[in-house]
Amino acid sequence: MLNNIKPKEATAIINSLLGGVVPKLGVQHITVGRSPEIEAFVTSLDEVKNGHSMVKFWIGDFGSGKSFMLHLLNTVALKQKFVVANADFTPDNRLYANDGKAVALYSAIMDNIAIQTKPEGGALATLLEKWIEQVLTRTAEAQGIALTDIRDEKYLPKVQAAIMSTIQELTDVGGFDFGTVVMKYYEGYITDNDLLRRHALKWLKGEYRTKTEARQDLGVREVITDVNYYDMLKNFGRLFVSMGYSGFMINLDEAINLYKISTAPMREKNYEKILTIYNDCFQGKVSHLFINFAGTREVLENERRGLFSYQALKSRLAINKFETSEIRDFAQPVVRLMPLTHDEVFVLLQKLKEIFDFNYQTTIDVSDADIHAFMEELFNKPGANEFLTPREVIRDFLNILSLLRQNPGLNKQQLFSEVQIRDERPNESAVDAIEVL
Numbered sequence: 290m291l292n293n294i295k296p297k298e299a300t301a302i303i304n305s306l307l308g309g310v311v312p313k314l315g316v317q318h319i320t321v322g323r324s325p326e327i328e329a330f331v332t333s334l335d336e337v338k339n340g341h342s343m344v345k346f347w348i349g350d351f352g353s354g355k356s357f358m359l360h361l362l363n364t365v366a367l368k369q370k371f372v373v374a375n376a377d378f379t380p381d382n383r384l385y386a387n388d389g390k391a392v393a394l395y396s397a398i399m400d401n402i403a404i405q406t407k408p409e410g411g412a413l414a415t416l417l418e419k420w421i422e423q424v425l426t427r428t429a430e431a432q433g434i435a436l437t438d439i440r441d442e443k444y445l446p447k448v449q450a451a452i453m454s455t456i457q458e459l460t461d462v463g464g465f466d467f468g469t470v471v472m473k474y475y476e477g478y479i480t481d482n483d484l485l486r487r488h489a490l491k492w493l494k495g496e497y498r499t500k501t502e503a504r505q506d507l508g509v510r511e512v513i514t515d516v517n518y519y520d521m522l523k524n525f526g527r528l529f530v531s532m533g534y535s536g537f538m539i540n541l542d543e544a545i546n547l548y549k550i551s552t553a554p555m556r557e558k559n560y561e562k563i564l565t566i567y568n569d570c571f572q573g574k575v576s577h578l579f580i581n582f583a584g585t586r587e588v589l590e591n592e593r594r595g596l597f598s599y600q601a602l603k604s605r606l607a608i609n610k611f612e613t614s615e616i617r618d619f620a621q622p623v624v625r626l627m628p629l630t631h632d633e634v635f636v637l638l639q640k641l642k643e644i645f646d647f648n649y650q651t652t653i654d655v656s657d658a659d660i661h662a663f664m665e666e667l668f669n670k671p672g673a674n675e676f677l678t679p680r681e682v683i684r685d686f687l688n689i690l691s692l693l694r695q696n697p698g699l700n701k702q703q704l705f706s707e708v709q710i711r712d713e714r715p716n717e718s719a720v721d722a723i724e725v726l
Contacts, residue, residue: 319644376394418478462520466511522539529577
């Protein structure tokens, strides 16, 4: 059943799932039951490649696989030559703020930029250098300078002029400072000035907090802030497309942390930012941009503090009233993630058993019949229908495999019977109780 899995991927899968988180690598090897969603997503990617932009909301119960789905989308998009970035909303990261929390989200996005050759993130410097090489080649051809000579410091002004000219063509807002910083990066690149390159990357990642510090280090007058970070994301999107990439995809998980914002005005400002992004994408104001949000049904549908509390979003995100669990509409902005069937869970556990054995170079004595017995024990326990999630099933199964690997004589059936159902959902009623109106 294993298909060309690499040892590094197997280790990432097992270690991450044992820790209760989604692996950054290898999610395609443990994907079951999401083929229709992926097919629709590939169609959307094709539209974005052709110049459109897209926003999708991946909605499901706690532990239903939303984060897994975003990582799977990453894998697919990277193969389609997209630049991809991931970030989680947290109490300190959000879309709108006036105290640095929005630019903190921007910094997290820039830190996690990935391309196919660097799928784990940290690819911003690689992309900058690739783009600079392209500018060098075009400048050498235009100026009649040999490629072997263009890096000479005497040609620095010509290359810097070409960088600035290209940046000005690509950017709408903040282009001058953006171009100046990229020129500084190039200067550090050809003079082996690592400090200058680090300062340029620091600015581009939104890590300067004062204009004074940025002016001292780079000679620019502005920094990336809560106000202008979205414009910078759009600038980077155009830059990536100019390099030959298909587009820029940004995945934003844990939208529950927007729902949890205690003050209604601040929460509405964040929803207003979502509306701005939504309108920009679907009205054609930006191109080649794909933004995915992931959250629970409560985050979407709660009319007091969820997305539906903001009327303009509610009207745009209303579910197709003709959709059922059997008849799906994947073209709409909201994609509901249905629970895995028992057959799909069985196939998933089979795959995990093979990956576990491959990772540890062993063969655990757990047969398909044992997997069935484990599932029967688990799904028949009180509370299973209400509280059991794929995350719990996976972690319990891998914990048992881990015990059996280290203690081969243990009784499997006894281990199966000792599995307990836990309610791991966040207490959203408590969130409602602390709301400050």
